[in-house]
Amino acid sequence: MRLRTPVERPADRSSARWAVDALVAVVAAASAIPILFHDNARPPAVAIPVIVLLVAPLVVRRIYPIPVFAWLLGASVVSALWNERVIPGLALMIALYTVASMQPRKQALLAASVLELVVILEAIRVSGRDFWYDAIFLSGLVGAALAVGLYAATRRAYLAELQDRAARLERERDQQGALAAAAERARITREMHDVLAHHLTVIVALSDGAIAATATSPERGIEAMRTVSATGRRALSDTRRLLGVLRDSSRDDEHDSLQPVPDLAELDVLLERVRAAGLPTSLEVQGAVPEVPAGVQLTVYRLVQEALTNTLKHGGAQAHASVRLRYSPGELQVDVVDDGAGVSAPDPVGVGGGLTGMQERVHAYGGAITAGPGRSSGWRVSARLRLDEADLS
Helix, strand or coil, rough: HHCCCCHHHHHHHHCHHHHHHHHHHHHHHHHHHHHHHHHHCCCCCCHHHHHHHHHHHHHHCCCHHHHHHHHHHHHHHHHHHHHHCCCCCHHHHHHHHHHHHHHHHHHHHHHHHHHHHHHHHHHHHHHHHHHHHHHHHHHHHHHHHHHHHHHHHHHHHHHHHHHHHHHHHHHHHHHHHHHHHHHHHHHHHHHHHHHHHHHHHHHHHHHHHHHHHHHHHHHHHHHHHHHHHHHHHHHHHHHHHHHHCCCCCCCCCHHHCCCCCHHHHHHHHHHHHHCCCCCEEEEEECCCCCCCCCHHHHHHHHHHHHHHHHHHCCCCCCCCCCEEEEEEEEEEEEEEECCCCCCCCCCCCCHHHHHHHHHHHHHHCEEEEEECCCCCCCEEEEEEEEECCCCCC
16 A cells, blocks of 8 residues: 555665664653653553553654554544653654645645544543634644645755756756767868868879979979978878877768868968958967968967857957967967957857867867956967977877
């Protein structure tokens, strides 16, 4: 039967819960003993053992709430008919509270109604015509036990709902991050075609030239083959970097896959489009410009594009932006800074799939990226990328 089904599994209960329930039973028994000696009366010798027997089931009250309440109510009625002083009142209130806090509301109201009826009948039997005083007092105790129990049940359900909602939000956040990463990987897959096509085209052209030049000028043929070797190593390095990011494949869109790969030479065109959209933007290049791999150029282009797009969305009408490329041996530092309202914008800059995609791209080249508020105002995106040809995978 459902009433005999444990609400909590005894094997799963901690020793602390057992100790608390045992202490509650001891307190309930102790509260009933002084009534036995009221007005210097001498109770029967078995009165105290009977009280102990009555309240002992409180130890398992949170395992079997309704059976414990039914036992206490029935046994208390029998003991009151035998001796009106042998009534564990506090134990009855605790049992009712447990039912109200752990069982459905209908069962809690039914238990409270039955206890209220027993309380009124007992008050009439003991006090006669003056039963009103005792009935009102005892009814107040019954109502208080029921109300506290219902409040505890409501609070427990509310906390459980909050925990469930937090878990759902966390799962949704992880799913959104995974979707953003998957979308970026798909875009990298399309762009990898262009990177490899560029390198392989150069290799084929140099190889044909080396074959033609070997017969008449061996030195030129050797130099061409050295260039072929360097280009092949660069293509292999770019491929390993990109494949280290990808986890699953997706179909390439024919139109997108045939688009030219943006590089650093396209930054001026990008900035002109941004300025035409209403965002004054400056470009500063520091240091000697080395030969930058095509994959790194694409990553820098996408990084600047994403950062300026966020500024257009969140910076406000009076915002200004600056792009700085700082070259050092084997490294490129990219900073995109604006003085707009990115910090106070309703949808903060740097949150969502854009930053996730940039992190994937920069990490593929052994670099790091940070995004956050500027020193005085606005928003700052900084990235560091390696330019050497070492295998970073």
